Amino acid sequence: MREAEAGLKQLVPDAEVCEHNPKRLYIKIPRDRLTEAAKYLHRERGMRLSICTGIDTREGFEVLYHFSEDSTGTMYTLKVLAPKDDPRIDSQAPWFPATDWIEREMHELLGIDFPGHPNLIPLFTSDTDWEKGKYPLRRDYERRDEAHEQ
């Protein structure tokens, strides 16, 4: 077992590790343990945050934190799930500036709340023209294909 993987399992015993291939690990953790796990990967294992992905799934909002271990070329993806009726995940921005913008993006496009974020204002959508409460990357966002309507 890899060192980072073992360390993470020790830190978060109920982490579920899924190895897609030797260079791609997906680790499911409870959302209240995210800050500890992310701090461990970045500060102690020296990993770099590539990006986060927010996905609206049937089970809830899945947020993936893709960490890159550049010394081995392995991607460690932390997966946390926030239920639909309580879409909240602790913000990592106060201690990790790399998450600042992407949390803002997930907030405006998916409507996930990141309590603790110092400046959770829209990053890309217009602050005047964009209707509040419309989240284009949610499953229930009404997609109409103009090309098919014509």
Add this chain to the structure above:
Amino acid sequence: MSNRRIVPIGPYHPLQEEPEFFKLIVEGETVVDLEINLGYNHRGHEFVSPELTYDQIPFLVERICGICSNSHPLACVLAVEDCAGVKPPPRADYIRSTVHELERIHSHLLWVGLAGHFIGYNTVWMWAWRYREHILELFEMITGNRNHYAMNKPGGVRRDIKAEQIPQILAVMDVVDKKVMMLTKAVLDDPVIRSRLEGVGVLTREQAIAYSVTGPTARPSGVDIDVRRDDPHCAYDRVPWNVIVLNEGDVLAKAKARLLEIFESTRIIRACLKDLPEGPIESRIDEVPPGEGIGRTEAPRGEVFHYIRSDGTNRPLRHKVRAPSFMNIASNVVAVKGGSIADAALTLAAVDPCYCCTERMAAFEDGKLKLTGKDLLRLSWAKTERIRERL
């Protein structure tokens, strides 16, 4: 504080013709803080992508950026291949690396030219863009297009590099090496350029790590990362080349790093064409099983990262795009602090920001595009009218 003032830069960058807004907060001549506003050019690629098939998506992501129009499709097909567990044949790997490095040369020359233009050296600009032209001609010969090469498809590449094209490519590499050497010496030996760039816009190693920046924004700050070496893909683990790492972190180091990387790129291209294996150029992908895939590659500006979630159909459930500038631009906040206003524009440009990459959405409402080009024109005319009336 009473002596704080705001100097707005944008929504059009004074040097780069792309829309963004930097609010410089200054005390006298010194920049003390920076706020960045984006969203003028957001086009919704992640929104559109799940409606397309895996064969169509490379054409979409290619249009994220005209400069990195090989990096995005490459990372995207690597993600699909990662999800499906398919490896492209060796010949496709070598062709991918060749085209990818040609893209790096043309992108770096473009930046060097712009950097010369920014500091008032238009000769550097014209030189660099003139030699970049040779690379674009090679693209036209290999792919049929100067930009948007459409080389990558899940499983391989769309076009072969023919034996009779190789001598032409090698000849251009000789020209590029010679001319870039001249350019490098001219830039690095010029005392005026040195004093203009040295010590300006320093990004320290700690800041580079905290902001998770990549590419020629991170490597000149002493961060030894390069996805091509660290997570080998294409032919990068089969040909000899070096990662350029410098320690100063200033604009001069960023310029140096880019110029030196061009030599590594020509080296990779020569090695790839010398060892180009025979065989097919694509592997067949029958289906993309339910699951996930991550593809990443080193674009000219840093790491391009694509994530695909598949549900077993021929379209992704979710497609996430991470462009290098998304992380790199955010680091401007620390790089311009403490510098003077005159240096700010240069520092902001030194990460080679690409706003098309960073923003991928348009204003939609109820699934309809809210503002078309004509609407924007009308708004602009109306505003001009309002200003006229006030005068």
